Amino acid sequence: GAVVSQHPSWVICKSGTSVKIECRSLDFQATTMFWYRQFPKQSLMLMATSNEGSKATYEQGVEKDKFLINHASLTLSTLTVTSAHPEDSSFYICSVPRAGGAEIYNSPLHFGNGTRLTVT
Amino acid sequence: GQNIDQPTEMTATEGAIVQINCTYQTSGFNGLFWYQQHAGEAPTFLSYNVLDGLEEKGRFSSFLSRSKGYSYLLLKELQMKDSASYLCAHMDSNYQLIWGAGTKLIIKP
Numbered sequence: 390g391a392v393v394s395q396h397p398s399w400v401i402c403k404s405g406t407s408v409k410i411e412c413r414s415l416d417f418q419a420t421t422m423f424w425y426r427q428f429p430k431q432s433l434m435l436m437a438t439s440n441e442g443s444k445a446t447y448e449q450g451v452e453k454d455k456f457l458i459n460h461a462s463l464t465l466s467t468l469t470v471t472s473a474h475p476e477d478s479s480f481y482i483c484s485v486p487r488a489g490g491a492e493i494y495n496s497p498l499h500f501g502n503g504t505r506l507t508v509t
Numbered sequence: 510g511q512n513i514d515q516p517t518e519m520t521a522t523e524g525a526i527v528q529i530n531c532t533y534q535t536s537g538f539n540g541l542f543w544y545q546q547h548a549g550e551a552p553t554f555l556s557y558n559v560l561d562g563l564e565e566k567g568r569f570s571s572f573l574s575r576s577k578g579y580s581y582l583l584l585k586e587l588q589m590k591d592s593a594s595y596l597c598a599h600m601d602s603n604y605q606l607i608w609g610a611g612t613k614l615i616i617k618p
Contacts, residue, residue, distance in 0.1 A: 395551075432596070432608040433552070482551045497542065498606075500551035 392416050393485050395501025402473055402508055410468045410504045412483030418463035419485045423498065424456075427480045439466040439483075473508045480505050515597050515609040521587055522617055529582045529595050529612045537602020541573050541580045544596040546611065552596055555582070584614075592616045 394413040402408050412422055422439040437458055438446040445458035457469040470477055484498040513533040521527040531541070540559040544552035558564055558573035558580060570583040582595055594611035601607060 430610070432610040433598075434608075435606065480549075497554040497557055499554065503549075503551040505549070 392499050393483065393501040395483050395504060397504055398502060399505040400507070402506070404474055404508055405472055407469055407471045408473055408506060410470070410481055410483075410506075412466045412468070412485075412501050414464045414485045417485060419466075420463065421486060422460065422466040423484045423486075424458065424466075424468050425482045425484065427482060427503075433482070436468075436481075439468075441466075470506065473506070475508045478506055478508045513597060513599060513607050513609040515595075515612045517610070518613045518615065520615045520617060521584075523587055523589060525587050526583065526585050527587060527614065529584075529597075529614065531580045531582070531597035531609060533578050533580075533597075533599045533607070535578070535599060535601045535607070538575060539600040539602065541571075542596075542598045542600070542606070543571050543580075543582045544598065546594045546596055548593070555595075587616050589616050589618070 392415050394415055396411045400408055420441045424436045425433045426436050427433050435448050436451045436456060437448060439458045439460040441460045441463055447453045455471055457471060460466040480503050482503040483501045486498055515531045519527060540557055542557050543555040545555050546552040555569055556564055556571035558571050561573055561575055563570055563572045568585045573580045584591055592615055594613050596611045597609040598606050
């Protein structure tokens, strides 16, 4: 069964509104979660690393004030796309590494089912 | 610099064998991953190689040669449900996952 639950699966919103995406680790306490974005026919692009109890680490070129990440517990991370615009339309995927400590970085990632965001 | 290459698309026949190659250049190496991604869905983990050699898991096998910066995913006894994109990703010395664009595998009856 699924070990990572992501919600919603798809969302359509109007330009200028905000959208919150939730990522839950169902059977593993995750101090770290990763948020990816994938445009059609392109590779996965890491947006940010979500850290439980501290600030997220954003990749170069990703606006932290636009993509708000909150990792308030060991099982939940949220990504909020603020003031969404059509160019933000994409497939957003969270992932959870299946190990703790330093080993998180070379352990298999388990992905949520993704959220397809369409901004009109 | 860092780069990872895999073919854009491959076609194979149901019941046959197909090998998907992946080459990479990196300043450091902490493992090579293969993921399967069906259209409109998130990737699912297939394999992880950190040492040279072949890792076999049922119908799927993955091979790694660190000196050549080369890996392949071997799929045997192909089934129609294997039609998907196969993503190769390596982890560099900074523990960043560098993803290939994926190989779209089309299975024909």
